[in-house]
Amino acid sequence: MAAIGDVARLAGVSKSTASRALSGGGHVAEETRLRVERAAAEIGYVVSPAAASLVTGRTKNIGVVIPFVNGWFFGEVLEGIERALLAAGYDLTLYNVAGGGEDRARVFDYFLARRRVDAVIAVGVDLDAHEVASLERREKPVLCLGGYAEGTPRISIDDVAAGRLAADHLIQLGHTRLAHVGGTGAARSVRSVPGGRRRGFLEALSSAGLAPGGRATVVEAEMTMPGGLAATLQLLGHPGRRPTGIVAASDELAFGALRAAERLGVAVPGELSVIGIDGHEYAEMFGLTTVEQYPAEQGRIAVDTLLRLLAEGPADDPLPDSGAPLPTRLVVRSTTARAPR
Structure with a gap:
């Protein structure tokens, strides 16, 4: 089984440099990073998420809280989120909170802590003060897409x-x-x-x-x-x-x-x-x-915004267009006409 030392020897760098290049922790010259990535790919080395988290303090995992998994809108949003997270090198952990009550409470008080996520996207879910406080105590940024939570960033249509x-x-x-x-x-x-x-x-x-x-x-x-x-x-x-x-x-x-x-x-x-x-x-x-509206694009925007909140994107004004509503347009088809006399 390939190890980080094998990658370092093949790339001609130290093990610490190879680790930083593959985990994203610390500065590594772009040419060096590419050389390390090519070496890792050549011998089939894959970074251990647990080991990378020790270096960066990040799990590279985003929690997504959603009320339904079988509705069209939520499926489209999830697809947009998943594609954007994969492109950014992140995993996704999904929680369905449709049941409410104790099941929902366990998601916020137990599971999100146990599974160790870096941040949370709440899709179409209104979070109460206790749920927000539970996440804030663990220093996990929260972004609402469509739903609402007092004092947290939110993106949505109007x-x-x-x-x-x-x-x-x-x-x-x-x-x-x-x-x-x-x-x-x-x-x-x-x-x-x-x-x-x-x-x-x-x-x-x-x-x-x-x-x-x-x-x-x-x-x-x-x-x-x-x-x-x-x-x-x-x-x-x-x-x-x-x-x-x-x-x-x-x-x-x-x-x-x-x-x-x-x-x-x-x-x-x-x-x-x-x-x-x-x-x-x-x-x-x-x-x-x-x-x-455009839910798949909203999912991508949510991920871009969250990465900014995690300081992995441009730091200035993480909300798109200074928090302006996401776009919509009226599409007229055959189910509307002038009122009957």
Whole structure:
């Protein structure tokens, strides 16, 4: 089995220089580093993560906390994170905190400490003060992607603006009877993703003089296709109060809304316009009008930002564009049209 001494002899350097070149700890001239890497590759030497951590104090491992592993958005974000971490020479340890309660507490109080990660990316998860404090005690930087935690760096789209843009699109098409199919808990968690999109919807209605509860309705559902189906079946179940336009808090909710309209014989977009938010990979297939975002790119940006927080990238202003929201765009397809007369 190849050892660091073999690499050093082949590269013509000391063992300490070879170790620094392969672990990233301390300064090594670029020409020397490349010579050591070629020598290591030639004899098949792979750096031991445990040994490297003794030199650098780093595990080269990032913890990712996520509420779901089977949703489209989260899968796309994870792919972007994984590719960026691999390119930077980091491993990934994934924790699913959908269960909440004691299972979630163990992730923050035990597992993240035991598995020794250098930093944590929280994807679509709102962290409470205890969870943040638990990580800070262990000097682990935390970055929120989409979720929220008091006092920690955060990157995200502007969910309020996304909800407002989606509602404004329907209002400009002449719709006055509007409904919002939002995520569960949106009303009580205003800083969450569904909470922001609900707020944007309501702001657009207020600006247009359309008061919710009168000519607009807000309902909540799990942000899935079955959730959108069930909520929209209820919305459309009273012909006299049917909305002519639905703003769904996610594309998956919007897909469920389209299925509900089909089941009830409500024509889209002739009788009902539907718009989503996310830019799901199936949005084009469904002809869905949506406010598009780019989750895989968001994953890459999250890793770049975290490496800056770990002082492995440019030190100035680690947040992209001084913390400005990540980009979105309105994509108009065939599920929205002018309001029926």
